[in-house]
Amino acid sequence: MTVWKSIRTLRLTLKSKLILSLLSIAAILLVSSTISVMEYSSMSNYVSGLIADDISSINVASKLADMGNAYNLDILEVIGDNSSALPSFDDKYFKAHCDSLRMKAAANQAAPLADSVMYSYAAYMLTSLELEDVMQSDFIDSRSWYFERLQPRYDRLRSDLDKLSSSIHQDLAKNSATFDRGFYRSIIPGIVAVGVGLMLVVMLLFFVLAYYVNPLYKMLDGLNAYRLSDKKYTVRFDGDDQLSELNDGISEIAGEN
Secondary structure (H helix, E strand, C coil): CHHHHHHHHHHHHHHHHHHHHHHHHHHHHHHHHHHHHHHHHHHHHHHHHHHHHHHHHHHHHHHHHHHHHHHHHHHHHHHHHCCCCCCCCCHHHHHHHHHHHHHHHHHHCCHHHHHHHHHHHHHHHHHHCCHHHHHHCCCCCHHHHHHHHHHHHHHHHHHHHHHHHHHHHHHHHHHHHHHHHHHHHHHHHHHHHHHHHHHHHHHHHHHHHHHHHHHHHHHHHHHHHHHHHCCCCCCCCCCCCHHHHHHHHHHHHHHHC
């Protein structure tokens, strides 16, 4: 009766130890995986927002450059045709999107370039407003006015827009590189956890083999020798748990018989 009670106790003890060991490994993997997911999610959301802003700013800068180029060509066409019809330009749209570029540029340290775009645009538009007077004047050469006064200011505006766009492209490349680095940084906890988990599995395997499996095999060999060859049961091993108590109980029963 004592032996069977020890066996039942042994099963519960072995089961609980194995469960605790495996739960410890699972907890380490779960915590590390959670950290990796949270780190990657936080980094991804932040950098993705920056990348989206950069792409939007590049598109806006390109749109403004196209608007300026179209307007400048329209003025040249008016001068070439000696037309009295003045070209139209959406000043509110241009200024509003220049302001949006300046606000977004403050995040990527390109604000001075955005300010330069505003200044060069103001100078260009102020000069372009002279077109009506130039076309009505009999003393001003419209072509000279265009190439000597308006075109240099347009070149300055286009140059500032190109510099701003180039700066935003550089910031986009930097944010993309940051995204790549953040991805690899975020998976490091997972890699470490997998390594630690494998090490714990190896240690658990060694522990189970050394303290439970091998003693059980020794006890089984001793019992077979006792039953089949009438040899004395002399199995001994170090330990102070239920497995050792079970071995002592078997030795006691074998000695009594």
